[in-house]
Amino acid sequence: MTLTRAERTTGVLERRLFGPGPSNPYPEATEALARPLLGHLDPAFLEIMDRACEGLRQVWGTANRRTLPLSATGSAGMEAAFVNTVAEGDVVVVAVNGLFGERMCDVAARCGAEVVRVDFPYGQPVDPQRVAEAHPAPKVIAAVHAETSTGVRSDIAALGELKGDALLLVDAVTSIGGSELRADDWGVDIGYAGTQKCLGVAPGLAPFTISDAAFDRRVQHPRSWYLDLGMLGGYVGEAQGRARTYHHTAPTAMIASLDAALERILDEGLEAVRDRHRRAGEALQAGLQEMGLELFAAEGARLPQLTTVKVPEGVDSARVRAHLLEHFSLEIGAGVKEHASSVWRIGLMGPNATEESAAFVLDALGRARCGCASAPRAPGGNRRRSGRGPAAAPRPAPSRAAWPPGRAPPAGRGGAAPG
DSSP states (O other): OOOOHHHHHHOOOOOEEOSSSOOOOOHHHHHHHTSOOOOTTOHHHHHHHHHHHHHHHHHHTOOOSEEEEESSOHHHHHHHHHHTTOOTTOEEEEEESSHHHHHHHHHHHHTTOEEEEEEOOTTSOOOHHHHHTSOSSOSEEEEESEETTTTEEOOHHHHHHHOTTSEEEEEOTTTTTTSOOOHHHHTOSEEEOOSSSTTOOOSOOEEEEEOHHHHHTSOSSOSOSTTOHHHHTTTSSTTTTSOOOOOSOOOHHHHHHHHHHHHHHHHHOHHHHHHHHHHHHHHHHHHHHHTTOOBOSOTTSBOSSEEEEEOOTTOOHHHHHHHHHHHHOEEOEEOOGGGTTTEEEEEOOGGGOSHHHHHHHHHHHHHHTTTOSSOOOOTTOSSOOSSSSOOOOOOOOOOOOSSOTTOOOOOOTTTOOOO
């Protein structure tokens, strides 16, 4: 592996994380991790935590008192959503159009639910009408807003209009901070997310929100002590401005990092940040199509922050990804399940959501097909950036083409071989 001079000097390897997550964090989030550590009951930390909760309300689009960062990853957010609302025998309708809808079914079943699964093809959004008609009286209807496994956005607002008396439970792991998200206006009762994608923070926290109506209908003694929202509420979220009841030792540095990232996002403006993600995704998708590649997600439902593209026939997906990682320090993701070797997942999230980053990815893919001797110039030039975008790419030695001869897509934007 070829390293930059800085990487050789410091021994620290810096990747450009353009896969499905994690993304590169905002510099402000990284800086906050290095601050002196505070105790989890220190008044100075409680102020940071309360501010982070308020920032989460803004990115969730909610006034819910119980909006908080759970001390665990997004998968624990999913588990918290189900264990606190689903009891033995409850009917749960789950819209499944990807891996994380399937995982919802598994978690709900472990809570003793009668799971009604409504399947849609991978790459397609869910049909809200079909989901709403799947059962006459479910306790919970669950769906993924932005399916990380397929790069598809589903219409949660339409589902909220059709939910009736059911609680609407939504996975917003990939959408929060990058797509329009209006939990209150859309009728979302329970929502969970992750920090490692569009919020631009390292993995480790699960932004969570639950409405008063859902909290009133919660399971009083859930199967998880650690994720019991009734107990957590005495420490974080609804406890804002009150005496705190000790529940667990919160990851104070991670919450300070989240607070710093939220402040950075809100300073730029939430709509401006979402627009930046949109423009970056559109530039990437247009460039991929100009290279002759076919997008996987259905037109009209494509996520700008996470693009899924079909691997050309005859191309070794793993070899191309390894080539990008080895020579350009650029990570993109494989597909999942039956699409593991036939789809690439490319994320432009958080600080990586720029048109400059899109051009970098397109150039790297174009060079990977011909095994060219030098990496594309990364956004920001050959220096570590203090602002947006990833750091400079290393300069690799010549290598064989990752795309076999005769299998390269037509030359186009980002796809021309160097002279």
